[in-house]
Amino acid sequence: MYGSIVPPSASARTDTRLSSLPDAASPVLCAPLRREELRDLVRTQRALVRARGQAVVREGDRADRFFVLNSGAVALQRSLPDGRRQVLDFLWRGDVIGVGDGERFGYDALTLADTALCTVSRPDLERLTEDYPELATRLARIGSERLTHAFDRMTLLGRLSAEEKLASFLLELSERQGRCSGRSNPVWVPMSATDIADYLGLRVETVSRRTSAFQKKGLIRRVESHRIALLDPAALREVAEGGEGDED
């Protein structure tokens, strides 16, 4: 969107050595796994790093592995034969690829920035859930949250205006980054305007125009490369909920 892709604070350290994982509390702050579970995981997991724009999984791949994001960002997406694209979700540190999926992945997963993840085979995870029943519960919760989020997204895509969509998107980014990394206000926006458009069911130009309009109204401010400050989250919330949009 504006500037080069630089992770918010984690710097370029990719942090892929698995041995460092269980001790480091931070990289898995909102991951679904706990220390003792991770300790067992380490035996079977593999770490991997993907540069920006690489595929982690492809639609149709056998879903025989799970992935947990340590850093970076990933987009889940579907592509139509004629090139149209729908971004299904953006994934952040601690998010998981493969939970709640069936036999095969139903989407491509592409990195939006340099990304470090670790991966566990499905049989290994199944074995783990037997040793740690609470883990199964946690995974089920993740699945249900994904579904609830999918319902949110359908409502957004089907019924919100461009302005409402963009406001919702910014607030979602903020909320989600607050949960995962603690810093929710100058929001990290690693994805391109095209990615955002494909997430919201809009075109790039519309995203650009609405972003400019928000900035002109003083609701947001572009602070640096790929970062946006929410100057008036309350007003943004108002816009997102369908408030007239004429009160400035």
Next chain:
Amino acid sequence: MYGSIVPPSASARTDTRLSSLPDAASPVLCAPLRREELRDLVRTQRALVRARGQAVVREGDRADRFFVLNSGAVALQRSLPDGRRQVLDFLWRGDVIGVGDGERFGYDALTLADTALCTVSRPDLERLTEDYPELATRLARIGSERLTHAFDRMTLLGRLSAEEKLASFLLELSERQGRCSGRSNPVWVPMSATDIADYLGLRVETVSRRTSAFQKKGLIRRVESHRIALLDPAALREVAEGGEGDED
């Protein structure tokens, strides 16, 4: 849409006596449960019937029960404060409400026609999954299918034209009814045009216009009350996939 709501073949027989359930193969043809599982279920399940337009669950209700549809049809939906509505899914005989949900339901479930369902409490179902581990697998599969379907729907809502949406909808109805009741061609359309519009992210008038256009092109024909014959499913498929739409 046109005419009164009459279930496709099942007539008005509501079939709610639970004692009849385990023996009758037909009402649960595509249900996730098997005979022996159902036999145990019968001890704890309750049957209920809802007239057209009734709520089965409300958004925010504690998700402490599961529901299985025996007959009829249900819409899952979200409502925005200003009255806008998004239909998340239509449910048919054999479909389940509550699988993959978290602590609380994230949607209203309303009947589109007179509907018979049975319900099991969550603890009872959990007990059952211990006795029949395969049932847990089946429920997981249902959950993953719901998620995949949610991804389909996002793509439809975000990226398809009105014409493509409607064609996809008709084919989905046909496919789903084929799986559940065996009869896939004259499709049963129990929901109102408004419901369809809210499912596809369109307005009623647009649904009506596009339906008329399909009929004029000879792709479909309204055969009777709430039933539509797909005269040329291949052409409909072509339209749904983004075929130009000018070949008639």
Next chain:
DNA sequence: CGGCGGATTGAGCCAAATCAAGACTGGTGG
């Protein structure tokens, strides 16, 4: 410094929304 890909901005257009009548349907009561 110059070129390239993505972002922005402008002008005009078009698909779907909106507004506004009617027509049909099913249900009700006389």
Next chain:
DNA sequence: CCACCAGTCTTGATTTGGCTCAATCCGCCG
């Protein structure tokens, strides 16, 4: 049995939000 009523569907006229097309502009990188 029919007339009427309410709700839904259909069709037409018009508006409009977001798309398309087309220049730039800007930041990044070689």
